[in-house]
Amino acid sequence: MKKDNKKVIYWLLTGCLLIFIMVIVGGITRLTDSGLSISNYKLISGTIPPIGEQEWQEAFDLYKQYPEYKKLNYHFELDDFKSIYFWEWFHRVIGRVIGLVFIIPFIYFLIRKQLTKKTILKCLVLLGLGAFQGFLGWYMVKSGLVDMPDVSHFRLAAHLTTAFLTFAATLWVALDLMFPNQKPANKPMKNIIMVSYGVLIFQIIYGAFVAGLKAGLLHNHWPLMNEGQFIHFTAYTLEPFYKNLIENPSGIQFIHRTTAYLVVFSIFLIWRRSKKFQLTLQQKNGVNALVFLVIAQFILGVFTIILQVPLWLGIAHQIGAFFLLSAMTFTLHRFTK
Numbered sequence: 001m002k003k004d005n006k007k008v009i010y011w012l013l014t015g016c017l018l019i020f021i022m023v024i025v026g027g028i029t030r031l032t033d034s035g036l037s038i039s040n041y042k043l044i045s046g047t048i049p050p051i052g053e054q055e056w057q058e059a060f061d062l063y064k065q066y067p068e069y070k071k072l073n074y075h076f077e078l079d080d081f082k083s084i085y086f087w088e089w090f091h092r093v094i095g096r097v098i099g100l101v102f103i104i105p106f107i108y109f110l111i112r113k114q115l116t117k118k119t120i121l122k123c124l125v126l127l128g129l130g131a132f133q134g135f136l137g138w139y140m141v142k143s144g145l146v147d148m149p150d151v152s153h154f155r156l157a158a159h160l161t162t163a164f165l166t167f168a169a170t171l172w173v174a175l176d177l178m179f180p181n182q183k184p185a186n187k188p189m190k191n192i193i194m195v196s197y198g199v200l201i202f203q204i205i206y207g208a209f210v211a212g213l214k215a216g217l218l219h220n221h222w223p224l225m226n227e228g229q230f231i232h233f234t235a236y237t238l239e240p241f242y243k244n245l246i247e248n249p250s251g252i253q254f255i256h257r258t259t260a261y262l263v264v265f266s267i268f269l270i271w272r273r274s275k276k277f278q279l280t281l282q283q284k285n286g287v288n289a290l291v292f293l294v295i296a297q298f299i300l301g302v303f304t305i306i307l308q309v310p311l312w313l314g315i316a317h318q319i320g321a322f323f324l325l326s327a328m329t330f331t332l333h334r335f336t337k
Contacts (some may be wrong), residue, residue: 006117007109008107008114008115009174009176009177009178009265011101011105011109012103012171012177013171013174013175014171014172014178014315015098015102015187015241016167017022018094018097018101018169019163019166019167020167020322021094022091022094022095022098022329023160023164023167024164024315024318024319025087025090025091025094025317026086026091026160026163027211027270027314027315028311028315029087029090030156030211031211031309031311031315032084032311033068033084033152034084034085034087034089035088035091035140036066036068036141036144036145036149036151037063037081037084037085037087037088037089037090037151038061038085038088038202039062039063039141039145040290041138041141046089046092046094046210049085049086049089050085051139054083056078056081057078059081059083059085060078063106066144066145066149066310067144067145067146067147067148068149068150069149070149070203071149072149080321083194088137092137095134095137096200098130099130102127102130103127106123106127109143115167119173119176119177125169126166126169126170126173128165129165129169132162133162133166133329136155136158136162137159139158139159140152140155140156140158141230142254143155143202145171151212152212153208153209153211153212153213156209156211156212157205157208157212159208160207160208161201161204161205161208162202162212164204164321164322165201167322167325167326168329169274171329172329175330176328176333179282179334179337180226182191182337183337185336185337186276186277186283186335187314189270189274189277189335190272190332190335190336192269192270192273193332193334193335195261196270196328197268197328197329197332199259199262199263199266200324200325201268202259203256203259203260203263203321204321204325206252206256206259207273207318207321208253209252209256210253211314212254213247213252213261214248214249215249215250215253215256216249216253216305216308216309217308217309218228218234218249218313219232219250219253219305220307220308222257222302222303222313224307225250225253225254231254231336232250232254234250235250235251235254236248236249236251237250238251247250255333257301257305260301264294267290267291267294268334270290270331271287271290271291272285272333282330282334283331283334283335286327286330286331286334287331287333288329290324290327291333293323296320296325297317297320297321297323300316300317300320301320303316304316308324
């Protein structure tokens with residue numbers, strides 16, 4: 001029986017699609033302030049939402065015990081609670097579905113001996129990343145159940161970034177199977193793409209910081225933070241200074257909007273350098289996709305700031321980051337192997 005066949009590739013790509021959907025739903029959960037609506041974790045029974053008025057009231061009473069209700073949503077009625085409960089519940093259900101979609105076929109492929117030893121090891125790494133991602137999700141929620149009615153932006157960044165990296169790793173394994181014939185790497189292009197990849201991950205982390213601290217609601221001007229100011233004075237008011245880089249919403253927004261220029265510059269540098277080489281069709285498509293997506297993502301980012309982060313635009317901006325990371329992963333793979 002042929003190992004690492006098309007079924008394995010489709011399985012991995014299905015996992016990529018589900019992670020993509022989960023990131024979108026996670027973004028909606030965050031932007032609708034729904035993430036703390038479920039204050040406990042039940043792996044099996046938590047899959048089914050409350051049924052009947054009594055169960056809904058019990059869930060609502062539990063929610064009332066925590067800071068978000070006491071300090072922010074004390075005016076909520078049961079119907080208000082139901083509206084935020086849905087997105088957090090849906091987000092968790094997708095996480096469980098991803099786990100089942102990965103584990104059950106993985107066991108099947110093992111029993112049928114349809115995976116090579118190398119692919120088995122890679123899939124075990126993916127399984128570990130998925131489990132760690134689930135842990136980070138609950139670890140993030142716990143931070144909003146103690147004193148402040150909001151989650152730690154550090155834990156949010158860890159949760160979101162791990163989701164992006166799990167997706168990228170899954171896509172990479174799928175690409176390994178889709179393109180088994182390896183050629184020598186284009187080292188000059190590989191190196192510059194890897195640097196650009198690092199800049200993009202840094203930007204994604206700061207995007208999570210912006211979301212966690214609601215920094216997108218500040219300084220809603222472009223290209224200057226405020227009219228006539230490249231950097232607003234509030235971006236460097238904390239002491240010691242390093243706190244402005246990781247805790248000050250104004251400082252974090254400044255870093256995020258400035259790093260956007262670096263992302264654009266690094267990708268156009270990739271495009272410019274690529275002109276010096278004879279590229280395959282896949283490599284050309286990857287580079288062209290990067291240029292198109294980074295322009296679209298930059299424009300989305302500008303309008304997200306100017307319009308003060310409406311829900312649909314915030315989600316579109318997050319989707320843009322996901323597509324850009326996908327294109328970067330594909331392009332890096334094609335210049336590496």
